[in-house]
Amino acid sequence: MDHALTLDGVTKRFGQFTAVSDLSLKVPKGSIYGFLGQNGAGKTTTIRMVMSIFHQDEGTISVLGHSDASQVKDRLGYLPEEKGLYKKMKTAEIVAYFGKLKGMDKSTANLKARELLTQYGLGDWMDKKCEAMSKGMGQKVQILGTIIHNPDLVILDEPFSGLDPVNRDMMRDTILDMKREGRTVIFSTHVMEQAEQLCDAMMMLHKSKLAFEGTVAEIKQGLDKGIRIDYDGDGSVLQQLPNQERINDNNKSAEIFLKPGSDPQEALRWLVDHLTIRSFDISEPSLHEVFVRTVEARDAGLTAAGLAATGGNS
Amino acid sequence: MANKTLLVAQREYLENVRTKTFWLGILAVPVLIIISLGAGWVLNKLKEVKTYAVVDNSEPTIGRRVEMTARQGDLRAFQKAMSKTGKAFAAVPDKGELPNNEDTDRLYQAMLDMPATDMQAMVEASKGFDKAKKFQRISLSELELDHLEPAEQEKALAKLVDDEKLFAFFTLGKNPTKDLEGFNYVSNNLTDRELRDWYDNAATQVVQSLRIRDAKIPRNVAQRLQEKVEFREKNIDDTGAISDVKVSQKANKYAPVAFVYLLWIAVFSIAQMLLTNTVEEKSIRIMEVLLSSVSPSQLMSGKIWGIAATGLTMVLSWVGFALIGVWLAPMIISGFDFPLMAVVGDPRYLISFVAYFMAGYLLYAAVLVAIGSVCNTLKEAQNLMQPVIIMLIVPLVAMIPIVQEPNGLVAKVMSYIPLFTPFTMMNRAGGPPETYEYVITGILLLATVIFAFKAAGKIFRVGVLMTGKPPKLREIFGWLRQS
Numbered sequence: 001m002d003h004a005l006t007l008d009g010v011t012k013r014f015g016q017f018t019a020v021s022d023l024s025l026k027v028p029k030g031s032i033y034g035f036l037g038q039n040g041a042g043k044t045t046t047i048r049m050v051m052s053i054f055h056q057d058e059g060t061i062s063v064l065g066h067s068d069a070s071q072v073k074d075r076l077g078y079l080p081e082e083k084g085l086y087k088k089m090k091t092a093e094i095v096a097y098f099g100k101l102k103g104m105d106k107s108t109a110n111l112k113a114r115e116l117l118t119q120y121g122l123g124d125w126m127d128k129k130c131e132a133m134s135k136g137m138g139q140k141v142q143i144l145g146t147i148i149h150n151p152d153l154v155i156l157d158e159p160f161s162g163l164d165p166v167n168r169d170m171m172r173d174t175i176l177d178m179k180r181e182g183r184t185v186i187f188s189t190h191v192m193e194q195a196e197q198l199c200d201a202m203m204m205l206h207k208s209k210l211a212f213e214g215t216v217a218e219i220k221q222g223l224d225k226g227i228r229i230d231y232d233g234d235g236s237v238l239q240q241l242p243n244q245e246r247i248n249d250n251n252k253s254a255e256i257f258l259k260p261g262s263d264p265q266e267a268l269r270w271l272v273d274h275l276t277i278r279s280f281d282i283s284e285p286s287l288h289e290v291f292v293r294t295v296e297a298r299d300a301g302l303t304a305a306g307l308a309a310t311g312g313n314s
Numbered sequence: 315m316a317n318k319t320l321l322v323a324q325r326e327y328l329e330n331v332r333t334k335t336f337w338l339g340i341l342a343v344p345v346l347i348i349i350s351l352g353a354g355w356v357l358n359k360l361k362e363v364k365t366y367a368v369v370d371n372s373e374p375t376i377g378r379r380v381e382m383t384a385r386q387g388d389l390r391a392f393q394k395a396m397s398k399t400g401k402a403f404a405a406v407p408d409k410g411e412l413p414n415n416e417d418t419d420r421l422y423q424a425m426l427d428m429p430a431t432d433m434q435a436m437v438e439a440s441k442g443f444d445k446a447k448k449f450q451r452i453s454l455s456e457l458e459l460d461h462l463e464p465a466e467q468e469k470a471l472a473k474l475v476d477d478e479k480l481f482a483f484f485t486l487g488k489n490p491t492k493d494l495e496g497f498n499y500v501s502n503n504l505t506d507r508e509l510r511d512w513y514d515n516a517a518t519q520v521v522q523s524l525r526i527r528d529a530k531i532p533r534n535v536a537q538r539l540q541e542k543v544e545f546r547e548k549n550i551d552d553t554g555a556i557s558d559v560k561v562s563q564k565a566n567k568y569a570p571v572a573f574v575y576l577l578w579i580a581v582f583s584i585a586q587m588l589l590t591n592t593v594e595e596k597s598i599r600i601m602e603v604l605l606s607s608v609s610p611s612q613l614m615s616g617k618i619w620g621i622a623a624t625g626l627t628m629v630l631s632w633v634g635f636a637l638i639g640v641w642l643a644p645m646i647i648s649g650f651d652f653p654l655m656a657v658v659g660d661p662r663y664l665i666s667f668v669a670y671f672m673a674g675y676l677l678y679a680a681v682l683v684a685i686g687s688v689c690n691t692l693k694e695a696q697n698l699m700q701p702v703i704i705m706l707i708v709p710l711v712a713m714i715p716i717v718q719e720p721n722g723l724v725a726k727v728m729s730y731i732p733l734f735t736p737f738t739m740m741n742r743a744g745g746p747p748e749t750y751e752y753v754i755t756g757i758l759l760l761a762t763v764i765f766a767f768k769a770a771g772k773i774f775r776v777g778v779l780m781t782g783k784p785p786k787l788r789e790i791f792g793w794l795r796q797s
Contacts (some may be wrong), residue, residue: 053605079604084598088329100321101607
């Protein structure tokens with residue numbers, strides 16, 4: 001398969017600190033790809049290297065088939081986590097400015113900016129200054145500035161952070177639109193639900209090293225199944241469940257993992273006795289669970305190989 | 315690629331130039347200058363008439379003569395000025411006669427009726443009139459004190475001074491030809507010496523002439539004895555001959571001061587603008603968005619050039635105002651003579667001003683943009699700015715000494731320190747420095763600018779994406795060593 005982005009053995013150091021260590025991954029063209037990891041795991045550094053804002057110390061990065069990303073800068077769209085707008089510029093001007101910086105000619109950029117703003121419901125704001133807009137509108141303008149030049153690869157760093165549900169949906173729809181138009185979208189997040197719902201494939205960084213990479217199915221393959229319940233009642237009794245190994249209690253729902261060889265039916269009977277169960281489901285662990293387990297396992301000094309062992313296998 | 319630098323520069327420029335505050339700021343400078351000049355003039359005009367009295371204890375009395383000398387001194391200055399115009403004024407009273415207010419008014423009127431070509435003379439003459447009108451003597455009989463004993467008179471006058479009904483009073487000693495015992499000036503305001511100096515002067519003249527007469531020194535001998543030595547300023551002109559100093563040459567000597575001052579203000583305020591802009595842009599988190607499209611060096615040079623254009627617009631507007639002012643001044647203020655074309659037309663000034671402005675700005679811009687890139691708030695930036703400001707103050711302090719001795723040791727040494735080169739060389743323009751000095755200091759300056767740009771680029775690249783505490787100096791040197 002053709003790849004929009006390939007990293008091979010990439011390492012980046014800042015003085016004594018290694019931010020990214022020996023990272024290799026492949027992002028298929030036309031996919032939505034997630035960069036997962038805790039804060040400080042090296043996601044942003046990786047993205048900055050891809051954008052050639054930083055240069056790797058070791059390894060190779062190939063973006064859209066070019067080894068030097070600065071050659072294809074104009075085909076990339078990037079929305080950093082820290083994003084701002086020139087407050088004194090008019091909305092249409094700033095979107096067009098971003099387009100021009102990507103090599104669009106003046107009249108095309110101006111025209112496209114107005115077109116996009118109208119399309120995304122900001123038609124009335126075109127000639128207003130950015131400082132007059134709400135945060136959500138500002139985010140929209142930033143996204144439009146990122147995609148005005150029809151980039152082949154769009155990289156979004158934490159695009160969902162700080163957004164209300166309506167704007168989250170807007171962001172999700174924009175990402176899906178881009179995929180439909182055949183673009184490759186990479187986004188980083190630590191909201192696992194989002195990644196699980198949106199991503200065709202993903203990778204996780206842990207303390208500058210690659211923890212896993214692949215599609216959701218590939219990542220979950222071989223991991224023990226868990227019980228997911230929605231319940232009413234006092235969740236603290238869950239701790240007394242026999243044969244339980246680990247419980248992620250969310251107050252109204254919970255994810256329960258049993259010791260190897262235990263019978264889920266028995267657990268269900270016990271749960272029905274102690275709580276009001278609204279739904280019951282046995283399935284692969286959530287991405288959230290995979291993430292937390294990975295962090296715990298790796299913090300305990302184990303490699304990805306050891307992950308299956310701690311999780312056990314039913 | 316250069317296209318992107320231009321885009322950044324263009325945006326910076328337009329953003330500044332499009333705001334009303336930018337133009338108001340430009341306009342504010344000449345307006346403030348006019349206001350402060352005008353305020354000084356008005357204040358001077360508004361100065362109250364100072365009233366004084368004289369207790370004359372001298373024997374024989376000299377009070378009347380002192381008064382006359384003081385008043386006539388003014389009138390004589392007027393007469394002297396008038397004589398330059400080639401017109402006679404019969405209005406000045408003969409010696410020995412005390413001019414009265416009508417004389418003064420008449421003269422004043424005559425002065426106003428003079429043709430405009432005699433303006434210069436009028437200005438000088440009006441200085442004398444200002445004094446004559448500003449100081450008003452109130453005789454003791456007007457105060458109804460003339461029947462009292464001198465000691466009683468002093469007591470009464472002291473009370474009047476204390477009650478602010480009188481500005482001051484003088485007492486003249488008993489025997490001025492012998493000693494100056496009893497010559498006093500009594501006032502509550504001893505800081506304003508104008509009245510005192512004016513009266514002192516006249517009294518000195520009178521006492522001197524009395525003593526000369528007592529010593530039986532012939533008048534012409536006395537005059538010769540009292541003559542002051544005044545050297546006339548001469549100059550060596552282009553042909554090598556000694557000639558009188560022209561006004562334009564004097565202006566030329568001091569023109570560098572004006573240029574250095576303008577240069578300094580321009581470099582300082584524009585570089586400061588760049589610093590503020592960089593810190594602000596960092597704080598609104600737009601740097602990384604931009605860096606996904608342009609390289610750090612494009613962004614940095616775009617900013618520097620954009621702000622340079624903004625600053626040049628500002629400076630040129632000021633120069634424009636100054637030129638208009640210099641052109642208009644002779645029509646409004648009489649006696650104003652500034653050889654505009656002589657200075658503007660001299661390549662030593664305008665060309666080197668533009669060249670040194672660019673070099674100086676680029677040098678300090680590189681330093682400040684580097685500082686701005688590592689700071690997150692203006693406060694942090696101001697702390698880091700301090701050493702730079704101290705550096706910038708040096709040429710300002712050295713400005714007058716250098717213009718006085720443009721080829722002196724201090725001037726020469728400072729020319730070779732690149733941080734000072736633009737200011738010092740501009741400062742020395744009246745000298746002027748040798749050609750080789752222009753060449754060597756120019757090369758040094760250029761090399762430093764290039765080096766500063768490279769170093770600033772390295773700091774900017776890393777610093778601009780940093781958040782949190784500003785880095786330590788040691789860390790910054792670390793970045794510089796990296797390729």
